[in-house]
Structure formats: C-alpha cells, structure tokens
C-alpha cells in the first residue's frame with residue numbers, strides 16, 4: 486500500500502523552518518571524527534545521502550557544546566574552532582542542496598563526560614565498555630555560567646552557518662536530564678529538591694538560547710523517560726509528573742518536544758490509557774511533538790540498540806500516529822542508517838524492500 490497521501494509526507498512549517506515532509510532523521514552519534522573534532526567529508530556525504538533520500542529534517546548526531554566537559558569521547562564532532570565550523574557548514578550546505586532541513590543536536594554529556602560534571606558529586610556511572618571514569622564533580626556557580634554560555638554560543642554558530650533549527654539534548658541521563666532526575670540531582674540549593682527547582686537549570690539554558698536565536702528560530706528539546714544506564718528508573722510516573730515539565734519547557738521557549746522512546750507506539754501510562762508518550766506530551770504541552778522508536782523495525786532485543794539485527798516491519802501504525810494528530814513528526818533512526826532512501830521506499834508502499842538494520846551497519850558511514 487502506498488503511503489504517498491499520508492500527512493507524514495506532506496510539507497509543514499515550524500516558525501522559520503519549512504520541511505518538505507514530517508520525517509526526521511533521529512540524532513545518532515557515530516564517533517567517526519578524528520581527535521580534532523572536525524566532521525569529515527564522509528559525514529558530509531552521509532548526511533547528503535539522507536537528504537537526497539528526501540528526509541524532511543535531519544537531526545544531527547550529538548554536537549558537544551564545548552571542549553571542557555561536554556564530550557564523552559574524543560571522536561565526536563565539535564562546532565567551535567574555525568575548522569570545525571567550516572566542516573559543519575559543508576554538511577549544512579549539502580543537506581540544503583538536496584532540499585532538506587537540518588538541526589544539530591546540541592549536547593552536554595555532564596555526568597557521562599570524559600571529565601564529568603553534574604548537579605551533584607557522585608561516583609561516575611559505569612561506561613558501556615566497562616572502563617573506569619573519573620568521579621562526577623558537582624557544578625559550582627562558574628560552571629552554571631560556563632555551560633549556559635556554551636549552549637548559547639553553539640546555538641548562535643548553528644544559526645550563523647544556516648542550520649534551520651537546533652535541538653537541545655535534554656534526555657538519556659546527560660547533563661540537562663541529570664538535573665531533572667532526583668536520583669542524580671541531590672542538590673539542596675535552588676537547583677535541587679522539588680521539580681520546579683530541578684527544572685531550573687534546563688529552563689535557564691532554554692531561555693538563554695531563546696534570547697540568542699530570536700523568536701522565530703525553532704528550538705527542539707529532547708526528553709525521555711529512560712536513561713541508558715538505568716532503564717528501569719522511570720521519571721514520569723503519570724501525566725501529573727509530566728505536565729509541569731513540558732509546560733515549563735514551552736513557557737521557556739521550546740517550540741517542538743522530541744519524545745525519545747524505544748517504541749513510538751508503546752502506551753506511556755498503560756494503567757491510564759493507550760496514548761503514547763509523544764501523544765501525552767502534545768496533549769499536556771500543546772506543542773508539536775516528534776515521536777520516535779522502532780519505526781519500521783521489529784524484533785528489538787534488550788541490549789542498547791536492538792541486538793544484532795532487527796527485522797523490517799510495516800511503519801503504517803506509526804504513520805497513523807501522525808495522521809491522527811497524536812504526534813507531528815516521526816523520527817527514524819536505525820532504519821535510516823541501513824536505508825538512506827527510507828522515505829522514498831516507504832512512501833511508495835515498498836517497505837518490504839527495506840534492508841534490515843544490522844549492528845555492522847554502524848561500522849561505516851555508508
């Protein structure tokens with residue numbers, strides 16, 4: 486069945502950004518730079534291929550906002566020096582040449598950084614590869630100012646080189662999320678304790694970035710229930726926990742909430758209803774949302790990225806989420822790594838021709 490007439494393949498406008506359809510590429514860190522943090526020509530072509538495949542909005546891999554504490558490893562692409570900025574501009578130009586829009590994901594890994602900082606001091610969370618990490622240092626006044634300035638500077642640069650929007654990474658246990666989670670935020674000052682305090686720093690970042698980029702420039706903000714190192718720890722036990730967070734983010738200046746889930750279709754609070762988390766966030770915040778998680782993928786296993794291989798599945802039910810107005814954009818991650826032309830294949834009704842995702846697809850920037 487062709488999905489050509491589905492709303493997800495129709496253009497949309499968010500503030501100053503126009504997208505030719507509502508399919509986004511989910512942010513995926515690839516760790517393929519040299520230690521200089523300069524995005525390579527292979528990355529330029531990797532993003533160009535997804536734009537040429539008619540992805541509406543490319544959300545880039547995480548871009549650390551500074552070289553002090555933001556990065557969790559040496560081979561992620563920065564956007565600070567003239568060389569790093571010029572290389573990102575080549576990505577932006579390539580995406581535009583192919584008719585796409587692009588938002589870099591601005592990222593501070595906080596407690597998971599190489600030189601970690603966070604709301605509170607703690608033993609560093611274990612790394613996936615089992616290697617030890619230095620302990621997390623609790624942020625002091627100067628750190629708060631420095632991190633806000635780093636987000637502002639990265640947002641300004643993004644805008645200057647022609648990015649159509651930015652995404653702030655507020656999910657997965659990284660710095661902004663670490664403030665939100667009571668488990669990682671044990672502060673006793675105005676940044677810890679009740680939710681309005683735990684939200685304070687993420688909101689300060691959003692407000693400062695909004696001030697720097699102007700009123701019309703779209704700011705996406707990614708939130709999640711889960712954190713990679715502690716997936717059982719649920720942050721939002723029900724809509725009442727979610728509402729103050731998403732409303733405050735909207736009031737601080739966020740335009741679109743990107744709701745990170747493992748399966749876009751899963752009910753967020755099954756005891757209440759079968760509405761998805763993206764659906765709840767949209768309902769409670771009155772903002773457009775991005776739904777994501779296992780679109781066109783079946784057979785996810787329980788390890789980080791879905792086991793060795795995932796089978797392909799009909800993305801019809803997720804496409805329906807957009808049709809029904811439960812979410813506004815649909816982000817596709819792993820399936821777009823194995824299928825740069827995902828949009829064209831699915832729109833034509835040929836989803837059975839999608840290549841299944843395999844972990845080995847991550848070895849190269851094909």
Ligand SMILES: Cc1cc2nc3c(=O)[nH]c(=O)nc-3n(C[C@H](O)[C@H](O)[C@H](O)COP(=O)(O)O)c2cc1C
Nearest residue numbers: 511512513514546547777778779780790817818819
């Ligand atoms: C290799 C890889 C790297 C990822 N890196 C990031 C990242 O930098 N930032 C982020 O917010 N999510 C990241 N994610 C999560 C994806 O954005 C997405 O939410 C997840 O893969 C589920 O979507 P999918 O089932 O379509 O792959 C990553 C996922 C993968 C597979």
